[in-house]
Amino acid sequence: MEIRMVDIHNHPSWHSYTPERLVENMDRLGIGYAWLLSVESTRARDRVHARRFLVEFPDRLLFGRDGTDARLKNFLLGLDLPPSVLEKNFCANAERLVSLDCH
Numbered sequence: 001m002e003i004r005m006v007d008i009h010n011h012p013s014w015h016s017y018t019p020e021r022l023v024e025n026m027d028r029l030g031i032g033y034a035w036l037l038s039v040e041s042t043r044a045r046d047r048v049h050a051r052r053f054l055v056e057f058p059d060r061l062l063f064g065r066d067g068t069d070a071r072l073k074n075f076l077l078g079l080d081l082p083p084s085v086l087e088k089n090f091c092a093n094a095e096r097l098v099s100l101d102c103h
Contacts, residue, residue, distance in 0.1 A: 019053040026060070033097070035064045036072065036089065051079045058085045062093050 022034060034057075054061065054076070065072065076089065 019049075019056065023057060023060075033060055033062055033093065035062045036076075047079060050075075051081065054079065054081055054089065055085055058088045059093065061089050062097075063089045 026032070026034065063072070063076070073090075076086065081089075
């Protein structure tokens with residue numbers, strides 16, 4: 001099984017920081033997942049937009065870190081997301097990809 005993923009932090013011009021453009025390009029190119037790597041990838045300057053995006057596409061996003069700080073994790077926890085969305089982003093989506101048990 002081929003897994004196709006995009007790191008949306010490194011490709012902002014590809015999606016223009018809009019969920020519609022990101023998902024349109026993912027669908028057009030057969031990319032199943034986007035990797036949330038930093039606060040910038042969730043458009044932190046617009047918390048409402050970020051929350052809507054995360055709730056609308058919870059099965060296509062993966063949490064990741066490129067450093068030792070917890071800014072992205074704290075940002076996501078501060079969005080008052082449903083527990084099921086947090087579970088998918090922090091663990092379940094990756095668990096599904098690599099057949100691991102995160103618990």
